[in-house]
Amino acid sequence: MPGNFLLQQAMDELGFTQEGLAEAVNAALKEGGQRDSVGERTVRTWLTGKTRWPQRAKRDALQAVFGRSTEQLGFTPPSAPDVPEDDVHRRRFCTAAGGTAVGITSPFLAARPAVGTTDVLRARKGLDALTALDQTRGGHAALERSALAGAQETLELQKRAATQRIRQRLFTVAADYIAAAAWSCVDAHQLGRAQEHLSEALRLAGMAQDTTAQMRVWNSTALLATQRHRYGEAVAAAQAAQATSITRRDPKFGSLAHARTAVAHAKSGDRQAALRSLGYAEDALAKATQQPRPGWVGFYGPAELQALAAIVHDQIGAPAEAEAASFRALAALPEQYRRNRAMATAYLALAQLHQGEVDQGCATTAAAFDLMAGTPLPGRLRVVLGDFHRALLTLAPTATAAREWEDRYRSEWSTA
Known part of the structure; x- marks a missing residue:
């Protein structure tokens, strides 16, 4: 007996297990005012092809879950038409499900598909x-x-x-x-x-x-x-x-x-x-x-x-x-990694300054500004450059390099 590969494919797309699909169908049945329910065994009969055409209420529930017609889910209607059902019962199911029937179309066909x-x-x-x-x-x-x-x-x-x-x-x-x-x-x-x-x-x-x-x-x-x-x-x-x-x-x-x-x-x-x-x-x-990881890391x-x-x-x-x-x-x-490189450059300048290399430290910060050229400096980078400026004024307040740095970068650093 051939299996229902279309149903299996639809389940895979939405991440359904057999148990999960049974739960979703039962929720749709309950929403539609039905007392019937399905279990994993029923889902297996759908997947194996043993059940080729579920009962109407279950078909409506499947359509609600997947947002697809029963035929699109791999089910085949019998050659004889369905036995007519109580129209009042049918309308009650449609109304309880929150839809308005148009002709003989199930309201579930217009339902928004489940997210998978x-x-x-x-x-x-x-x-x-x-x-x-x-x-x-x-x-x-x-x-x-x-x-x-x-x-x-x-x-x-x-x-x-x-x-x-x-x-x-x-x-x-x-x-x-x-x-x-x-x-x-x-x-x-x-x-x-x-x-x-x-x-x-x-x-x-x-x-x-x-x-x-x-x-x-x-x-x-x-x-x-x-x-x-x-x-x-x-x-x-x-x-x-x-x-x-x-x-x-x-x-x-x-x-x-x-x-x-x-x-x-x-x-x-x-x-x-x-x-x-x-x-x-x-x-x-x-x-x-090496293994798959979220992009942020x-x-x-x-x-x-x-x-x-x-x-x-x-x-x-x-x-x-x-x-x-x-x-x-x-x-x-x-x-x-432009921002990360600018941050590393700023910390390099700080390390050089803390070793007394005033001229070198001032020259290094130029690369940090160059790396972020064309975009405002991120606040975190401005904080590090502020630390550099304060250390510069403490270690070499009268040095030519310190005065030139302040003249050149203070406006850009403080307002970027």
């Missing part, structure tokens, strides 16, 4: 575009707005999710969109809005039961706390990122969490803890293998770890090591 795997993949594509924009320009208001719009559209989709698994996947996508908006605010140094977005992203990640999304939120929370000079909170958030199960399953995520912890420890003045966490990050990254690898190591070393009073780490980061960072 294809829709999830389509919703996720927008995240890749936002990630690419962040890599080149950095955080800004338009990126934040686009991310929030993507989240709203995704949350509307989840209302029509075909299964609970699809709904959870859509919550993950929505959490990632909100996290992207939060990250844009962190990078733009819009700290209040960043916190609001992170709280919402963490809520959605919890509803999705997605530890990767949760880890992303805690990673950004640690960076946000560092920007706010709340270093104890930064350590706690970074350790929360470490505690997510994805860090145990994938060493790359574990490495990122340890690196973020190292920066938080360094900012809080705990030298030994910072170096220890940095060592853990290096060991974990050495164990990471694509920035992290040996180059970014070196960039974070530069921050740690400079913060704990080892500027020579920080300079070396910055050079290694810049040698490995891809060209398209």
